[in-house]
Amino acid sequence: MGSRMKPAEGAMTLAEMKEFASFSSSTQRYIRRSLDIGLDRDDAMTRWSRDVVEAASIRAQARLYRALPAIREIVPDDSGLDAIEPFLAPLMTLVAFDLGQGRLTSFSALRFLYERLIGAEVRPWLPS
Template identity: 55%
Template sequence: MATTGNASMTINEMREFASFEACEQRYIKRSLDIGLGRQDAFRVWGRSAEECAAIRAQYVVYHELKWLRDNLPAEGRIDGLDSFIGKLTRVAAFDLGQERIASFSAFRFLYERLLGAEARPWLPSAFCAASALPQIRPERRKMLLQSLSEAAATAPGWSDRAPAFYPEYVEQAEAA
């Protein structure tokens, strides 16, 4: 029975990923390669000098991920919150500033995998903070903030179930 439940959750995650725009899917896969150290992102994703520069910058910003994973604040506690939210907002602002993530759903999908299920309670506030920064163009800021549903912003609790589906580069699909 547990296997059926896990398979169903994995299929739901795959469906959610399939609902994202192609540029979001590509950015999520690239970001997971960089953030989880899965592949050489320059070799797999670097199609131009501009893209290689963006990948280089992403590697630098993503150095914060290990610290963020190791320093998740306990729910209901405020000690350490300023450092955690500050660093998480900085990384999120980088990702949103790349203009490849167009919704809270895609942001949440990526960050659940980069940081783990335990980060879920912190994602709406980091998304709002990063989306509202002046570095984000005003029309984009509006679009991003409107993508956060009231239900996500006011959730009374979050699942601690780890993500099961981690999308990866598939050569034939990416070349098309």
Template identity: 55%
Template sequence: MATTRTAQTILTEMREFAGFSPCEQRYIRRSLDVGLARHDAFRRWARGPAEAASIRTQYVIYQDLKLLRSLLQSDGESGEGPGLEDLETVMGPLLRVTTFDLAQGRIECFSAYRFLYERLLGAEVRPWLPGAFCGAAALPHIRPDRRKELLQSISEAAATAPAWSMCAPRFFPEFVEMEEVA
């Protein structure tokens, strides 16, 4: 039964990923390579000097992920994650990383952002994502036309969710060589 549920979860996550634009899919895979230290993102993803510079900056900005992972781990005794007293400590780095990713112009909607960040930081980050996304999307670092698109992409249900699943994501998309596919 648990194996069937896991397989269904993986298929659902794969379908969700397949629904993102090719640009979003590429950026998510690249970001997972950088954020999870899976592969050398420069060799795999840089198509020129501008993208190499972007990846270099991403490696620097993503250093905040280590801190965020430690902050978001639940407290063993209470079973709760960060509270109101941790607002600045969590939201500062999360907003900084989110702003970088949204400013790249490759994440087009909240669901792609959520998909990426659940994998970068785990299920514990879910309650923090609507606030970080809306906050970053509203900053002057994002072009006004993009700001509007991003803010309109978050559903009322996502913005006002009464609770969040703590089930860990199962599907982590990776780079696939076209020659491997053939």
């Protein structure tokens, strides 16, 4: 027997698809590339690199994204300063890189990417 999604899961998936479709094609491409790198899917260099500049960007992104597993483990569940600092410093390094690439042109695109890279619990900690 096949498994079926609950109605709420299906509605959420549809909402996420609509949100992703609302982004520009360059933003969609950057999010897909970032997810391939951040979630260790496929060979991002082969799939996404169109020239030497983009290849260098992918290498830099892959190097920075190596911090993702550690960041995922320390997402604060409260606002205690002792938990925030070790989390925010590496998170802001990644966010600064991604924003510096000029492809995430809205907060919703940034949030969309980071909720998938780290998890929905990252939302309160993202710069807006």
